[in-house]
Amino acid sequence: MKYLARTATGNPLLGDETGYVPLGAVEPDLETVRDALPRAAAGTLGSVASATADPVPAADLSFGAPLASFGKLWGIGLNYAEHAGDLDEERPTEPASFMKPSSALTGPDGPIRLPPRSQSERVTAEAELAVVMGRTCRGVDEGEVSDVIAGFLPVIDMTAEDVLQQNPRFLTRAKSYDTFLVPGAAIAVLEGPLDLDGLSVRTEVNGEVRAENEIRNMLFPPAEIVSFHADAMTLEPGDLFSTGTPGAAPIAPGDEVRAVVESIGSVTAPVTR
Structure with a gap:
């Protein structure tokens, strides 16, 4: 697994299990993480082992968001049958998508x-697996989606549920308050086949597991989500799809929330008001 990330001051990084190096130490012609996304999707991104700098352990670095700015931010609702049942919602027949502002x-x-x-x-x-697009595309078959995805990362998504309950049309507002989307620090770039289906997604609050399920139990897997939306619009590098949550947990000031996607990564954030 390779990782694309940025320091807290915005310097682009490439990492693996040994640590992180400046992206330019591997790909001298690339200036930003966004520049690296097409190569990540194509499988031509260089390796830390070939860097002209020594890797620095992740624990010795301070990370910012992996991209200075993402593109379109898509969310998928009710993508696990059990979660839909918890909300007394009918199982959707196609991805129930919504957008969030940057x-x-x-x-x-x-x-x-x-x-x-x-x-x-x-x-x-809500803990979720997110997909980050790596190449501009339109009308992509499910079998070709791996050629246009740069990688994956964990995200924490929030919902003001009482706002939503006032009227289902308020979904965008309920999802769009400032800080209502927390991305992981690193985009995990796959170097070979990975059985996403067998991986779990877990929502934790204060160290307690509040919801967990396997990606195999998604109603619409990541490849189908990307293909479905690529039929309607042009997708571009940096676009992000949050693929749905196994379950949500109420949060309050003082809580600590953690999203864990097995083999991909985790992200943790404190709650304030």
Whole structure:
């Protein structure tokens, strides 16, 4: 597994299990992580072993978001049958997608800032696997999706559930408060086949597992989600799809939320108001 990331000051990095090096030490012609996404999708991104610099352990680095700015931010609702049942919702027949504004993003360490109680008294946090697009594409078959995906990362998605319950049409508002999307610090770039189906996604609050399920139990797997949306629009490097949560957990100031995607990574953020 390779990882694309940035330092807290915005310097692009390439990493593996040994640590991180400046991206330019491997790919001198690339200036940003976004520049590296097409090569990540094509499988031609260089390796840390070939770098002209020594790797630095992740523990010795301070990370920012992996991209200075993402593209389109898509979310998928009700993508695990069990979660849909928990919400008394019918199983969708196609991906139930929504969009979030870029202002909803916060750094990989948060914090998650809850809205004033006058606006919402019940916010939930949801761990999700996110897909990051690596190449511009339109009309992609499911079998070709791996050629246009740069990689994956864990995200924490938030919902103001009481806002949503007022009216289903308020979904965008319920999902769009500032800091309501926390991306992991590194994009995991696959170097070979990985059985995503066998991996688990887990929502934790204060160290307690609140929801967990395997990607195999998604109603619409990542490849189908990307192909479905590529039929409707041009997808571009840096576009992100949050593929749905196994379950949500109410959060309050002082809590610590963690999203864990097995073999891909984790992201943790404190909750404030």
